[in-house]
Amino acid sequence: MIRMSLRQFRVQGLVAAILLALAAVYLFRLGGEIRAVRDATQLPSRYGQSMLFLAAGFGLVPALIGAFWGAPLVARELEAGTHRLAWNQSVTRRRWLAVKLTVLGLAAVAVAGTLSALLTWAADPVDQVAGDRFSAILFGARGVAPIGYAVFALVLGAVIGLSVRRTLPAMALVFLAVIAVQFAVPNLLRPHYLPAERVTVPMSADAINQARALGSITGGPVIGGVEVPNSWVTATSRLRTADGRQLSDAAFDRCLDEAPTTGATGRFGDTAVCLGELDLHVDIAYQPNQRFWPFQWIELAICLGLGALIAVVGLWVVQRRVT
Known part of the structure; x- marks a missing residue:
């Protein structure tokens, strides 16, 4: 056989x-x-x-x-x-x-x-x-x-x-x-x-400029491509304020569409500066390499x-x- x-x-x-x-x-x-x-x-x-x-x-x-x-x-x-x-x-x-x-x-x-x-x-x-x-x-x-x-x-x-x-x-x-x-x-x-490891990452203007995306098709305070060194990021929360609440859509849209002109450089420029002043953070789940x-x-x-x-x-x- x-x-x-x-x-x-x-x-x-x-x-x-x-x-x-x-x-x-x-x-x-x-x-x-x-x-x-x-x-x-x-x-x-x-x-x-x-x-x-x-x-x-x-x-x-x-x-x-x-x-x-x-x-x-x-x-x-x-x-x-x-x-x-x-x-x-x-x-x-x-x-x-x-x-x-x-x-x-x-x-x-x-x-x-x-x-x-x-x-x-x-x-x-x-x-x-x-x-x-x-x-x-x-x-x-x-x-x-x-x-x-x-x-x-x-x-x-x-x-x-x-x-x-x-x-x-x-x-x-x-x-x-x-x-x-x-x-x-x-x-x-x-x-x-x-079980994933978890970390809270402050979203300063520099950190926001290092991300790959802001916003989404469905709208809302979403940031994409935030990285943790030597790891695989499996989940990223929406932008949160210092008290842990989700950033309001209105505040996010204001920085996205009507950010004050500062002459900032970087991927998201004035928008990153505007969001960075709101003392935001994201909660990340990741798997170490x-x-x-x-x-x-x-x-x-x-x-x-x-x-x-x-x-x-x-x-x-x-x-x-x-x-």
């Missing part, structure tokens, strides 16, 4: 090996080039965009594994009718599916783990200086998290293919589903893996757990529902 699974997978495995070898050559070369830069402070400006593009590209690997390895795994057999021959042998349906998932699952772990290790090594000097390892795109392409996503995507693809019974629709559904999960996890789950690896292991466990649950569903479906 294992030998048969490997024979069926030989084309996909060969393509994956070639692409993996090319990626390894490129990343080894890039990592050496990065480590040759003497002034480490220049690394984010020189390689930040490249790291972002690489992370975004490698972040698609689990979705591609789910679409091109997982979805056809059973759907192609059902479309071609070859499942009838396989299921009339001495091997049970559950064992047939379990062996296929195991063989391709190990291959997915090897591919995703190798790519992640190479990218993590190449990008490490840049990450150390930039300090944004919790970025939604970067985090999902570093460490051990990609392994979990790859296994989850493979199993999800196989079960969707088992349910849909058509290869191309299953491939499209799996690809979109995995991308949706990769978008939802950083926004809905990841900030809450461990030291929690990067604990968060990686937690996310790996979540993905593997979901993959195991979906596999159980698939084993039940293939035995009970598929004829």
Whole structure:
């Protein structure tokens, strides 16, 4: 059974090996080039965009594994009718599916783990200086998290293919589903893996000018992009007065639209000066960068757990529902 699974997978495995070898050559070369830069402070400006593009590209690997390895795994057999021959042998349906998932699952772990290790090594000097390892795109392409996503995507693809019974629709559904999960996890789950640290940050004119945004589409005393050194900010309160109350919309709009002219410079100029005179602050929740690896292991466990649950569903479906 294992030998048969490997024979069926030989084309996909060969393509994956070639692409993996090319990626390894490129990343080894890039990592050496990065480590040759003497002034480490220049690394984010020189390689930040490249790291972002690489992370975004490698972040698609689990979705591609789910679409091109997982979805056809059973759907192609059902479309071609070859499942009838396989299921009339001495091997049970559950064992047939379990062996296929195991063989391709190990291959997915090897591919995703190798790519992640190479990218993590190449990008490490840049990450150390930039300090944004919790970025939604970067985090999902570093460490051990990609392994979990790859296994989850493979199993999800196989079960969707088992349910849909058509290869191309299953491939499209799996690809979109995995991308949706990769978008939802950083926004809905990841900030809450461990209790957040909290700090109150005074909003002087200088601090306001260092933020990235003032106001929002819906209005109100909102400030965005306030940073805490060496950490991932997960939540920022609205602007608050010294007594802890939220700054009124009227006072905020007055500084935003009718700030006295002072000739101040900076991103928000006179508006920052006007708000800075109101003795404001924000309450921030954040995750320190030291929690990067604990968060990686937690996310790996979540993905593997979901993959195991979906596999159980698939084993039940293939035995009970598929004829």
